[in-house]
Amino acid sequence: MILPNSPTSKNPIYLDHAATTRCDPKVVEAMLPYFTERFGNAGSRNHQFGWQAEDGIEIAREHAAKLIGAQPKEVIFTSGSTESNNLAIKGAAEIYARAAAGQTGRGHIVTAAHEHKAVLDPIRRLMREGFDATFIQPPPDGVITAEMVKAALRPDTILVSIMWANNELGTINEVPQIGRLCHEKEVIFHTDATQWVGKMPTNVETDQIDLLSWSGHKIYGPKGVGALYVRRRKPRVRLEALQDGGGQERGMRSGTQNVSGIVGFGKACELCFNEMESEGKRLLAMRNRLETELKKRIEVTVVNGHETKRLPNISNISFGFVEGESLMMGVREIACSSGSACTSASLEPSYVLKSLGIGDDLAHSSLRLSLGRWTTDAEIDSAIEMIETAVNHLRRLSPLYDLHKEGVDLSKIVWQAH
Amino acid sequence: MAYSTKVIDHYENPRNVGAFGTSKEVAARRDIGIGIVGAPECGDVMQLQIKVSEQGIIEDAKFKCFGCGSAIASSSLATEWIKGKTVDEALTIRNTQIVEELSLPPVKIHCSVLAEDSIRSAIEDWKKKSGASPASPSTTPVTQHA
Numbered sequence A: 001m002i003l004p005n006s007p008t009s010k011n012p013i014y015l016d017h018a019a020t021t022r023c024d025p026k027v028v029e030a031m032l033p034y035f036t037e038r039f040g041n042a043g044s045r046n047h048q049f050g051w052q053a054e055d056g057i058e059i060a061r062e063h064a065a066k067l068i069g070a071q072p073k074e075v076i077f078t079s080g081s082t083e084s085n086n087l088a089i090k091g092a093a094e095i096y097a098r099a100a101a102g103q104t105g106r107g108h109i110v111t112a113a114h115e116h117k118a119v120l121d122p123i124r125r126l127m128r129e130g131f132d133a134t135f136i137q138p139p140p141d142g143v144i145t146a147e148m149v150k151a152a153l154r155p156d157t158i159l160v161s162i163m164w165a166n167n168e169l170g171t172i173n174e175v176p177q178i179g180r181l182c183h184e185k186e187v188i189f190h191t192d193a194t195q196w197v198g199k200m201p202t203n204v205e206t207d208q209i210d211l212l213s214w215s216g217h218k219i220y221g222p223k224g225v226g227a228l229y230v231r232r233r234k235p236r237v238r239l240e241a242l243q244d245g246g247g248q249e250r251g252m253r254s255g256t257q258n259v260s261g262i263v264g265f266g267k268a269c270e271l272c273f274n275e276m277e278s279e280g281k282r283l284l285a286m287r288n289r290l291e292t293e294l295k296k297r298i299e300v301t302v303v304n305g306h307e308t309k310r311l312p313n314i315s316n317i318s319f320g321f322v323e324g325e326s327l328m329m330g331v332r333e334i335a336c337s338s339g340s341a342c343t344s345a346s347l348e349p350s351y352v353l354k355s356l357g358i359g360d361d362l363a364h365s366s367l368r369l370s371l372g373r374w375t376t377d378a379e380i381d382s383a384i385e386m387i388e389t390a391v392n393h394l395r396r397l398s399p400l401y402d403l404h405k406e407g408v409d410l411s412k413i414v415w416q417a418h
Numbered sequence B: 001m002a003y004s005t006k007v008i009d010h011y012e013n014p015r016n017v018g019a020f021g022t023s024k025e026v027a028a029r030r031d032i033g034i035g036i037v038g039a040p041e042c043g044d045v046m047q048l049q050i051k052v053s054e055q056g057i058i059e060d061a062k063f064k065c066f067g068c069g070s071a072i073a074s075s076s077l078a079t080e081w082i083k084g085k086t087v088d089e090a091l092t093i094r095n096t097q098i099v100e101e102l103s104l105p106p107v108k109i110h111c112s113v114l115a116e117d118s119i120r121s122a123i124e125d126w127k128k129k130s131g132a133s134p135a136s137p138s139t140t141p142v143t144q145h146a
């Protein structure tokens, strides 16, 4: 018999908010009328149903814009960050290309090796289509600085895409400084702010951002809806649309708008805007306690990524000599994720951890715990206890822990294939 | 991924965990065979020690494992299966039997291979040390200090 990966007695503790969040009931409530009563097509300009839908969308656009310090006209609704990133990167590359399609030398793009796949893969596709790219290798603390970007720029650089906060580590890149640099050099700057927006104060004007992606389901809104900020002045950023049709969303994203989803997205943005400051403090205190306690109770516990330049809600921790998937099995009452090879279909350890130069042993031993709106102190207490128990259980089984106790330096061991 | 009840049971109550002494102590003993194998797929490590009688019967077995839950369960199960068997009987155990017993999904098949390899490796080590004729040379201990 196959058991579900959760205990039958109670719901697991959800510490995977970097993967997705529960939709806030207030968001659901705001969305509901748009399925049944205000079900109109926002493009129907001649009757009440259309007007209601359009009003719903425009209010959402105002909330979305306010959350990032933009003008409502600068917000394009999409299906989420993957689409926003694709539209930003491919759309800008097409417009700012230095040579026509089919030629080489069409322009250079700067990004980093530990970006999300939704940035890396669009750029890799562009590389097959005549563009060049530099993938900045992050330093051990994971933080990309303006200096690093500056060193990667070339005279033919047309686009820089650096995420604001990393989804596996929570590390925060020097986005305002990178924005300033790009504006000086007149290079378009895109940031994948999926993990950042809604948790941290954002102002696309002072932070000098041209294109910014974010997503509903990471900010207690619905899945399958997100937005792209597209700067309209100083400079006016232009994009080649990826899909053609009815010309919705200023022609940049054709297709009948997902009205209820957009309304929910707007509500989620509004709630985040109002709660951000107090919520940030609450999460940071809980996360610090989690990390401090685990480090105190469990030897060879390493927090990955920069110590302070990190989001308040993400903690990526390695517990030496213990494999991540087996650890997750030991804490089945906690829903979280791991950078271990054993958890991934490809059996590769996390490329994000690897790119930081974190040894395979610690990459294998990592857990990502990410906190959110409904995380309680009591849950953190239980999580600490459960993790401590599971690590101790697994260390009793671990041949690597024995070697460690015998004084062998594990980083010097080469595991050979058989 | 969902785990079978048997995997969970071996994970929570692993059988025969441990070793017959420190690595130095057991290295010198002729009645003990040691197999340490790593999975090239995912970098995990399994260590199996067997205590073999002069008649070639596996009297006791101990394991340690740095790996996923399926790898832990596979090695725990392997120790149960080989105890009391002759080395020749133990060599007939196939990873497919482990896969079946533990209902492992396809992505976890290599974890059971790790267990089969550790049995072969431990027996080969014992044969070498005790002077018995070597087993088919399919595996050798694979960890190496740099």
Ligand SMILES: Cc1ncc(COP(=O)(O)O)c(C=O)c1O
Pocket: A018, A019, A079, A080, A081, A082, A083, A116, A118, A163, A165, A166, A167, A192, A194, A195, A214, A215, A216, A217, A224, A226
């Ligand atoms: C940094 C980052 N970018 C992009 C995405 C993809 O977002 P979406 O699921 O909205 O397409 C995610 C979420 O998985 C993310 O964390």
Ligand code: FES
Pocket: A341, A342, A343, B039, B042, B043, B044, B067, B068, B069, B070, B071, B108, B110, B111
């Ligand atoms: S041993 Fe790594 S996936 Fe099972």
